[in-house]
Amino acid sequence: MDVLISGAGVAGSALAYWLRHHGFTPTVVERAPRVLAGGGAVGFRGEALDVLDRMALLEQVHGLPAVIFTGELIGLLYEVTRQEVEYVFGDSIATLEQDAGGVRVTFERGRPRRFALVAGADGLHSRTRSLVFGPHQRFVRHLGLYTATFSLPNHLGLPDNGRLSSMPGKAAAVLSTCDNTGARAELHFASGPLAYDRDDAAQHKRIVAEQFAGEGRPIPRLLEEMSRAQDLFFDANAQVEMDRWSSGRVALLGDAGYCAAPTSGRGASQALIGAYVLAGELAVAGGDHTVAFATYEREMRGFVAEHQQMGREGADRFFMGTPIQEASGMADADAPGMAHAQIVRLKDYAPSFAATRP
Ligand SMILES: Cc1cc2nc3c(=O)[nH]c(=O)nc-3n(C[C@H](O)[C@H](O)[C@H](O)COP(=O)(O)OP(=O)(O)OC[C@H]3O[C@@H](n4cnc5c(N)ncnc54)[C@H](O)[C@@H]3O)c2cc1C
CATH class of the missing domain: 3.50.50.60 (FAD/NAD(P)-binding domain)
Structure with a gap:
């Protein structure tokens, strides 16, 4: 089929x-x-x-x-x-x-x-x-909040971890990636619906830079990194x-x-x-x-x-x-033992498959 x-x-x-x-x-x-x-x-x-x-x-x-x-x-x-x-x-x-x-x-x-x-x-x-x-x-209901994420070098030397900063109506998080050689930044800001071209990354960068203009450390460095980023994700929550x-x-x-x-x-x-x-x-x-x-x-x-x-x-x-205090909490994969204790609602659609598991 x-x-x-x-x-x-x-x-x-x-x-x-x-x-x-x-x-x-x-x-x-x-x-x-x-x-x-x-x-x-x-x-x-x-x-x-x-x-x-x-x-x-x-x-x-x-x-x-x-x-x-x-x-x-x-x-x-x-x-x-x-x-x-x-x-x-x-x-x-x-x-x-x-x-x-x-x-x-x-x-x-x-x-x-x-x-x-x-x-x-x-x-x-x-x-x-x-x-x-x-x-x-x-069908789509805007929650009044936008998020931008992009890759950058791990200039903070973050060890498997992240750092969060918040300002009124805005928040920034930097999280180290897999091998700690790179990092990803997340910038969040409050705003009503904005009109923009969803495929125009240069326009997204301008919008984010305007929103965070005038903020102190670490924002200027993050905006500089964002201007070079090739993989910016930007969307409404x-x-x-x-x-x-x-x-x-x-x-x-x-x-x-x-x-x-x-x-x-x-x-x-x-x-x-x-x-x-x-x-x-x-x-x-x-x-x-x-x-x-x-x-x-x-x-x-x-x-x-x-x-x-x-x-x-x-x-x-x-x-x-x-703001987004959970950024690090969200990213924390629970221990398998914990997870199994919580699992009560999923049907088993594949008995033969499950039966072969050790
Ligand atoms: C900053 C941030 C933090 C997040 N944190 C968490 C978290 O901690 N835990 C969690 O569970 N989730 C988190 N999420 C959300 C999670 O990433 C998404 O909800 C999830 O990836 C949704 O998956 P999806 O496959 O439904 O949609 P998407 O990931 O949006 O995938 C849709 C795919 O469809 C493709 N596509 C779009 N249009 C077309 C088209 N016309 N034709 C063909 N293909 C098309 C896209 O290119 C994309 O590959 C976070 C998201 C963000 C942005």
């Missing part, structure tokens, strides 16, 4: 893994020319650690230093799926047309193809969502609120369907859980999407409500002047 996945982020690559695991044939189309590096620092707790464990990736994640970045996780997921999954980089869905037997998909570059199902894992600004469910504005995550043969997962905002510290975890549940329900239903999508939505609602609540509380804390 051919399934098209739009987006090779955490949600898309994890879904590719689980669909393949259950015997489906996933194809991933990713707008970027390659898997994305960098991103925000992520931490995993509870069920997300269980999913990583079931993918036999937990040891690799724990093998990394305290701070792991989204790009490192996506890199791991890509490595374990690339032999068996078709990845198409540098392309994007252009149109989707559903009929009784499948979905006809046209692409911006490639030739049209037909799939049994389509999964939209293309992030907060999901193309799949706008094509199938309606315009962005209908926003949540996606939808009554349904599927329509016919198309389903959404991860930030595309239920973004909880970086202030939740749960976006990557939620993407992993969503991928596991969606693929598992499809397997249990023998590929019957009408049954599987309905159960997927029921199973995920509780997680999403909880994570979105955390996202709103995280934004509130920022506005109360205790």
Whole structure:
């Protein structure tokens, strides 16, 4: 059964893994020319650690230093799926047309193809969502906060750790990367919705520099580093609120369907859980999407409500002047023992697989 996945982020690559695991044939189309590096620092707790464990990736994640970045996780997921999954980089869905037997998909570059199902894992600004469910504005709620992240040399000599600074309405964090040779900076500032071109990094840098102009150390040095950065990520902290995550043969997962905002510290975890549940329900239903999508939505609602609540509380804390204190907490992968104590809610969709585990 051919399934098209739009987006090779955490949600898309994890879904590719689980669909393949259950015997489906996933194809991933990713707008970027390659898997994305960098991103925000992520931490995993509870069920997300269980999913990583079931993918036999937990040891690799724990093998990394305290701070792991989204790009490192996506890199791991890509490595374990690339032999068996078709990845198409540098392309994007252009149109989707559903009929009784499948979905006809046209692409911006490639030739049209037909799939049994389509999964939209293309992030907060999901193309799949706008094509199938309606315009962005209908579902996206801005939390009044923007975040910029970028790589820089580890000039602070940070040892597996981070440093935080806060000012009224603004915060900065610098976190060392894997081998301590590099670092990533996160700059957060309060603002109502801003109009800008999402693909114009030079414009993003100007916006951030204007917001932080006149601030003292370490901001001037960080702004200087940002001006040279090749991998700036800049976006609003926003949540996606939808009554349904599927329509016919198309389903959404991860930030595309239920973004909880970086202030939740749960976006990557939620993407992993969503991928596991969606693929598992499809397997249990023998590929019957009408049954599987309905159960997927029921199973995920509780997680999403909880994570979105955390996202709103995280934004509130920022506005109360205790900004993103969790940046280091968010990035702290819990001990496996702790994690197992918390795991009570995930179904086991793969008994034969689980049975072979030591
Ligand atoms: C500063 C920061 C800190 C964070 N901290 C944490 C944390 O501690 N814990 C945590 O769990 N999460 C955290 N997150 C959030 C987490 O990184 C995201 O929520 C998570 O990565 C969502 O994954 P996703 O795959 O749904 O979406 P994305 O990561 O946005 O991936 C979407 C993919 O789709 C691709 N795409 C977009 N449009 C198209 C298109 N038209 N066609 C094809 N492909 C397309 C994109 O290029 C991308 O590869 C943080 C985020 C930030 C920014």
